[in-house]
Amino acid sequence: MSYPLVCLGNPLLDLQVDVEPEYLSKYGLKENDAILAEEKHFPIYEEVLKKSGLKTVAGGAAQNTARGAQYILPPKSVVYFGSVGKDVYADKLNEANEQYGLRTEYQIQEEIATGKCAALINGPHRSLVTDLAAANHFKVDHLEKPENWAIVENAKYYYIGGFHLTVSPPAIEKLGKHAAENNKVFALNFSAPFIPQFFKDPLASSLPYVDFVIANESEAAAYAETQGLSVDSKDVVAIAKEVAKLPKANNKRQRTVVFTQGTDPTVTVTYNESTKEFDVKEYAVRKLEENKITDTNGAGDAFAAGFIAALVEGKDIAQAVHEGQWAASLSIQEVGPSFPFPKQTYTA
Ligand code: 26A
DSSP: OSSSSSEOOOEEEEEEEEHHHHHHTTTTTTEEEEOOOOOGGTTHHHHHEEEEEEETEEEHHHHHHHHHHHHHHHOOEEEEEEEEEHHHHHHHHHHEEEEEEEEEEEOSOOOSSSSEEEEEETTTTEEEEEOOOOGGGGOHHHSHHHHHHHHHHSSSEEEGGGGGGTHHHHHHHHHHHHHHHHTTTEEEEOOTTTTHHHOOHHHHGGGGGGGGGEEEEHHHHHHHHHOOSSOOTOOHHHHHHHHHTTTOOOOTSSSEEEEETTEEEEEEEETTTTTTTEEEEEOOOOOGGGOOOOOOOHHHHHHHHHHHHHTTTTTOOOHHHHHHHHHHHHHSSSSSSSSOOOOOOOOO
């Protein structure tokens, strides 16, 4: 019995609260962003823990995608790697993962707390401030343990949260190499604008392995600006073309770049290396009525979950985008990066 999908990322517990715009400005936060906490942000955690209406929900971007993909796929389909502490936060993550049937192979830190993310919700926006803690201590040697490497070898799809580029580029490279050498599917999410901005080199080193890039419009713009591309940073198709045609380690697979844009159409660009042609597609998003939206925390991760689950199911890119959009619409109707129970099933 082997698990077809392996995911890698930073396991976090989300401390989710509603805030006013003034609270964001007090800490110099943008309304829609994800950042690593600096010293000046640390009081936020104390403050949110005291706020009424606090919700603690399992988070960590790639872990959300892993849970979502397992929600969709048959039992025993997804294994997630990351690093946590030994505390009540880790207990909460384990509880959520069990509910979804997600198998985790955590690297456990004896002395370091599980990571947390203050998810500051302001209407349809979410500002995420993360203290990685134990998540920051994931090491490639955890993947290299024979029992874990067997899981990797038995899988056929790999999904990496770009956020993990801040933690263990060697682990990402190891999985990427394995995927390329064995003609397996490797997907990477840009995760947040600060990844292409400040983790430019590790991102550049991992991109040759990537068959599917998944990102949103602000991450695409950050990529274009940081790379100094001579394209309009709002022109997602032009940016996707630039990313799609970057060199690949495995030329047996074309690269597809998938850019979501909130309620604007999802764009996919696939580059055909032999003809030098791009296949560009746009997929409209079915807008949910506003009163059905609970919050957008985890919407992008849910999209990625539906997308990658569909690939695992053997579906094509168009179907994968539709399944991704469906998963995102389910998740934004729940609190945080969650899915509804009893389980819903996707019908094309
Ligand atoms: C390294 N950073 C900043 C992060 C994250 C993160 N997951 C991994 N690494 N910052 C926020 N998140 C998660 O993103 C989800 C929404 O997409 C949050 O935990 C939240 O669940």
